[in-house]
Amino acid sequence: MQAAERFRQGDEATVIVHDLRVSVRSVQRWRKAWSQAGSRALASKGPASLPLLSDELFAVLEREPAKGTVAHGWPDQTRTPSRIKTLIGRGFHKSYTVRGVAALLKRHGWSCQVPARRTIERDENLVTRWMKETWPLVEGPWRRSAPGSSSRTKPASR
Incomplete structure (x- = not known):
């Protein structure tokens, strides 16, 4: 809707792109839709797709960790997105990516x-004393960065 107002004001596409932090192509598409059908053409049509797991199925999924990871065949107690992805696949026959599970x-x-x-x-x-006294000796001077230690700062020899 901000873009529609900017179109009405006659702002240039490059200014809108910069101010709204969007791509030039998006502003071009919006301007075309706005010029053909007005501001209502720019109204949100909702999410691009519906979630694979409904709220009811997610409530069932939330009860799964209470059973413990051993009940699901894992030897330790960690619950990772990849393991939850596996639970979703086994229990609901839905396919998510690990990144999609993390977002969910x-x-x-x-x-x-x-x-x-x-x-x-x-x-x-003891830990504090070791960090102050022993670690600097172990770390050594070769690990510390100093001005001019980068190969990019040295002049190139030809």
């Missing part, structure tokens, strides 16, 4: 969680 989970409020695994015996004081 995010849309339903799930988040990526990485457990912080620390040993019980961990001594924070």
